[in-house]
Amino acid sequence: MMIPLMAGMLLLLHVMLHFKAPSPPYLGPPDKHSGQGNKPIKRVVIHCTVSPTERGGARRIAAYFRSDAAGGSAHYVVDPYEIVQAVYDSWVAWHAPPNPNSLGIELCCTLSNKGRKHWGRDDHRLMLRRAARLTAALCLAYDVPIRKIGPVGLRAGRKGICGHHHVSQAFGQSSHWDPGPYFPWKEFIRMCRHEAEELRSGKAEPEQPKKPAPQQPAEPTEPRPEPDHLSRHERAMGAGPTLVDRGRAWIEIAAYRAKQEGNDTRRRRLLEWLDKGPKK
Ligand SMILES: [Zn+2]
Numbered sequence: 001m002m003i004p005l006m007a008g009m010l011l012l013l014h015v016m017l018h019f020k021a022p023s024p025p026y027l028g029p030p031d032k033h034s035g036q037g038n039k040p041i042k043r044v045v046i047h048c049t050v051s052p053t054e055r056g057g058a059r060r061i062a063a064y065f066r067s068d069a070a071g072g073s074a075h076y077v078v079d080p081y082e083i084v085q086a087v088y089d090s091w092v093a094w095h096a097p098p099n100p101n102s103l104g105i106e107l108c109c110t111l112s113n114k115g116r117k118h119w120g121r122d123d124h125r126l127m128l129r130r131a132a133r134l135t136a137a138l139c140l141a142y143d144v145p146i147r148k149i150g151p152v153g154l155r156a157g158r159k160g161i162c163g164h165h166h167v168s169q170a171f172g173q174s175s176h177w178d179p180g181p182y183f184p185w186k187e188f189i190r191m192c193r194h195e196a197e198e199l200r201s202g203k204a205e206p207e208q209p210k211k212p213a214p215q216q217p218a219e220p221t222e223p224r225p226e227p228d229h230l231s232r233h234e235r236a237m238g239a240g241p242t243l244v245d246r247g248r249a250w251i252e253i254a255a256y257r258a259k260q261e262g263n264d265t266r267r268r269r270l271l272e273w274l275d276k277g278p279k280k
Pocket of ligand 1: 112115118119
């Protein structure tokens, strides 16, 4: 009697702990992909489209991925108003080589001025929240820890969340530097953890949050004036990239330059610093 009872309880536990992958509107298939075999998922890679942050932006990028003009593809595209899926999770998209075992999320951002002052804007805040909810849902569904991984962690095969530029630095198979040196990594990971908690406690659904997003801004047009600077209070509340994030971003750029100059020693030292902090 005990064994069927325990098996039943384990099954119930499994059902309770199993999170389904999100399923936003599917607008694929992409023109460029490497077929099935993407699972198991080891990392979620954040990108920027280098296209306007606007209503319909995600759908336009998905349409581009379907066209033969596209040079690549990614699994999800996010704008401030919507998430769409362009490639099934089980398919290998062309977003940040080596591509297998990774999911690519594109944020609709021009990255003008390298994205400086973008991430505190109302439209970008909405987009970040959508992306965090999506990232959290994917991490829960595929058992990926919600933590940032850098080039050393990527090369060691660790699971986590990173930017395209981290993959570029780790494997040298692309030169893209999105989502840019000003992407608020620390805050984004915090947002992902918060969304995961909400999902675990059943408060939020990946695609249909029960509460409407507050402060829905008017439809943004590009270019739009940017605030001169964030106040100290906004910064303390996490409204912009932290000094540490900025410092790390510059080190990442320096490491990329060192690679281009063929200075392997300097590059390795910079990458080690990024993963472990300065030598004592
Ligand atoms: Zn932007």
